Amino acid sequence: MSIITETSTRSTDVLMSSTYDMGFxxxxxxxxxxxTSVDGSIPKDYWFGRKYFECVMAQDVLQHSRLYENVxxxxxxxxxxxxxxxxxxxxxxxxxxxxxxxxPIVDADPxxxxxxxxxxxxxxxxxxxxxxxxxxxxxxxQCAALSESGDHSYVGSxxxxxxxxxxxxxxxxxxxxxxxxxxxxxxxxxxxxxKEYGDQRxxxxxxxxxxxxxxxxxxxxxxxxxGRRFEGTARNKKQARHQAASEACSYLEIET
Numbered sequence: 001m002s003i004i005t006e007t008s009t010r011s012t013d014v015l016m017s018s019t020y021d022m023g024f025x026x027x028x029x030x031x032x033x034x035x036t037s038v039d040g041s042i043p044k045d046y047w048f049g050r051k052y053f054e055c056v057m058a059q060d061v062l063q064h065s066r067l068y069e070n071v072x073x074x075x076x077x078x079x080x081x082x083x084x085x086x087x088x089x090x091x092x093x094x095x096x097x098x099x100x101x102x103x104p105i106v107d108a109d110p111x112x113x114x115x116x117x118x119x120x121x122x123x124x125x126x127x128x129x130x131x132x133x134x135x136x137x138x139x140x141x142q143c144a145a146l147s148e149s150g151d152h153s154y155v156g157s158x159x160x161x162x163x164x165x166x167x168x169x170x171x172x173x174x175x176x177x178x179x180x181x182x183x184x185x186x187x188x189x190x191x192x193x194x195k196e197y198g199d200q201r202x203x204x205x206x207x208x209x210x211x212x213x214x215x216x217x218x219x220x221x222x223x224x225x226x227g228r229r230f231e232g233t234a235r236n237k238k239q240a241r242h243q244a245a246s247e248a249c250s251y252l253e254i255e256t
Contacts, residue, residue: 046115049122056140057081081144087113090143094120097135102128134250145218145233191245193256198225205245209237221246 003074061078091113103120124136194205203226212218212233220233222239225248232243249256 038118045119045122047124049118049120052125053118053121053140054082056137057085057144060141060144086143087117088241090139091117091120093139093143094124095138097139099124099128099132099135102132105176130253131251138247138250142233147214188242189256190249191242193254194223194225194245194248197249197252197254201226205248207241207244209240224251 001194040203058078061074063079079203091103094100099120102124109216114169121136121140121204128136191205197203200206206224207221209221212220218233219235219237219245220231221237222229222231223241224230228248228251230244230248230251232240232245232247234240248254
């Protein structure tokens with residue numbers, strides 16, 4: 001039986017870091033940017049966007065898989081996650097977040113939503129600045145997380161939305177959904193960093209948490225910092241708070 005080994009898990013850590021920084025190295029970006037196509041930038045952006053989008057979705061699925069997992073099961077989980085992803089709604093959200101100038105197509109036919117989304121993702125990753133890329137990553141993860149709970153209330157939000165974690169429905173993880181001790185080590189540093197940043201400037205992060213659903217368990221946390229609100233959605237309250245802090249740090253360009 002095929003399994004995901006510990007080596008794959010270590011690779012996930014590397015993938016998580018590179019994905020947050022929008023993946024590819026500078027030389028790769030420069031090489032890609034110099035390519036040309038008879039159809040202009042759209043085919044190139046589609047290819048690049050699809051690869052990046054699959055990377056983000058695969059990272060999320062693999063992160064929530066057990067150390068030893070049947071590859072066919074993981075592949076099926078990824079396929080289902082991509083099928084359920086609200087592509088048309090994500091395009092609307094990107095437009096509402098002020099990224100319209102980077103979108104090659106802003107009025108997408110719902111029947112072409114997948115291809116259009118991939119083109120938009122590629123364009124933003126290739127041409128956007130740090131904040132625009134962070135917004136893109138947040139929207140992808142937000143849409144993926146809330147598509148599981150059936151809650152699309154994030155569409156049309158006027159506030160920056162936090163980095164989120166898609167909910168795991170596999171039994172071992174579902175049992176830990178409400179466990180406050182369950183929180184990836186790398187996420188905890190964002191809340192600490194944000195607090196230290198605020199202490200130096202006289203601002204206090206104020207958190208609030210809302211329970212969105214029970215099956216699967218979904219929590220949405222908000223952190224208000226210096227008059228701006230940031231949000232994160234996760235399977236337990238602690239993760240949601242840390243993810244909101246993560247988005248705040250990303251938006252404010254606070255190094256962690």
